Amino acid sequence: MIRLENIRKSFDGEEVLHGIDATFEAGKCNLVIGKSGSGKTVLVKCIVGLFKVSAGHIYFNNVDITRASKKEMRLLRQEIGMLFQGGALFDSKSVEENVRFPLDMFTNKSDKEKRMRVDEVLERVNLQGQNQKMPSEISGGMKKRVGIARAIVMNPKYLFCDEPNSGLDPQTSLVIDHLIYEITKEYSITTVVNTHDMNSVMEIGENIIFLHKGCVEWSGNHDNVLTSDNQLLEDFIFASSFLKRAKEALVQGK
Amino acid sequence: MSIFTSIGQYMILMSHIFSRPENGRMYYKEVMRQMNAIGVGSIPIVALISFFIGAVTAVQTAFQFVGSFIPPYYVGYVVRDTMLLELSSTITCLVLAGKVGSNLASELGTMRITEQIDALEIMGINTGSYLIGPKVIAAVVTIPLLVILSSALGILGGYMAVATSHTIKISEYLRGLHAFFDPYYVTIMLIKALVFGFLLTSISSFYGYYVEGGAYELGKSSTKAVVISSVAILLADYVLAFLLT
Secondary structure (H helix, E strand, O other): OEEEEEEEEEEOOEEEEEEEEEEEOOOOEEEEEEOOOOOHHHHHHHHOOOOOOOEEEEEEOOEEHHHOOHHHHHHHHOOEEEEOOOOOOOOOOOHHHHHHHHHHHHOOOOHHHHHHHHHHHHHHOOOOOOOOOOHHHOOHHHHHHHHHHHHHOOOOOEEEEEOOOOOOOHHHHHHHHHHHHHHHHHHOOEEEEEEOOHHHHHHHOOEEEEEEOOEEEEEEOOOOOOOOOOHHHHHHHOOOHHHHHHHHHHHHOO | OOHHHHHHHHHHHHHHHOOOOOOHHHHHHHHHHHHHHHHHHHHHHHHHHHHHHHHHHHHHHHHHHOOOOOOOOHHHHHHHHHHHHHHHHHHHHHHHHHHHHHHHHHHHHHHHHOOHHHHHHHOOOOHHHHHHHHHHHHHHHHHHHHHHHHHHHHHHHHHHHHHHHOOOOHHHHHHHHHOOOOOHHHHHHHHHHHHHHHHHHHHHHHHHHOOOOOHHHHHHHHHHHHHHHHHHHHHHHHHHHHHHO
16 A cells, blocks of 8 residues: 655745645555646656655555665665556567566576566566567557566566556557556556546546646546546546537436 | 756766666676677777878878988887877777767667666666666776777887888888887876776766756757767866876
């Protein structure tokens, strides 16, 4: 479980997160949603320690990481997997080398054990047999799946996904969403997904916080997100004319 | 960013570079890979430039000396000492600042922009140590070797120029190569190569590592890396000339 207490973050004197309180539960897909510029990515980068918070506390299973030493932080990071928006695969390494990298760096496993583990996670993300391909030879969706494989290869306790569906077609997005959901359940990981994709919200949003201008404007789950009477949330969800018409049709019973 | 902020950031990055690596074996593999890229990959350009610099120095010096009261064998002596004391180390490192420096800055800058450095940080890896440390170590090991190669090829270039132009006798050139030789000059050359190698890799890596933005900023940063490391090499050359001679 991850708990945030009064998280504030400023850049050059300008505050972009204004006291965020939230809890991300273990074994659930926790979503951070909001418009571009609402502070989602900054919040996720603060949680994983890429940005230092200006104030507040972040607890990973009751351990406050804002007060953790560098060594404690390094150890904690080995329990964290992250899927970046563009995949962030190492260009000079093959799919197998990318996935194997954390194992090479942090474990004393034999070569055979490492290969078996890499094959296992690649099979889990439906990329068996793609070991020798280079990142430049695979599609956007495959890059995301390699990113997921690399993120879970060390059996992390926490998984962070920064806009996992950006740049993907709706069908591939759905595949990625289901993969994230299944992995969360399978390994009982605390998953935090930062997204503005409404399909993801409806598919995997078990615990959702909606950010607006650096504040938590609403929290709930995919069952009550559509029925919320929060105007800002409604404006965000029904921003597209397609969804607006769908809602109107639903209300009119067509 | 002010110059003082840049210097401060550079110092902090250098302190990270020399911290203990997470995995010695992976670090060693990366050092070997970089030695191949920086050292072996630069042999053709260094060889070409050094050969012609030696040849031109021999021709120019012979042109000045012939017909004067200076003995002709001084041509070999001048080529040898200018190669050892100045041209091999400085010109080689200035060329490498362009070739290797821009390459390092763009490689690290691309890694920064595409979040590959963030991905390494998330894994708990000290990116300064893992990404820049091996480059610096590879440079301070291979660049002195390249400079040794450069002076040998420069002297050979001088020999070929004398042999083909017949401005002085080859035996005079060879006599000059042996005249007044001070082995300390080789020490100076190696110290310079080591310092310049460190400067060009660390400065170029610094500009790549802290890139912010996109392709435009990456291009600017790459250019800045080459310019600043070249200026740093020239300044260090001046300081070392005072300190070592």
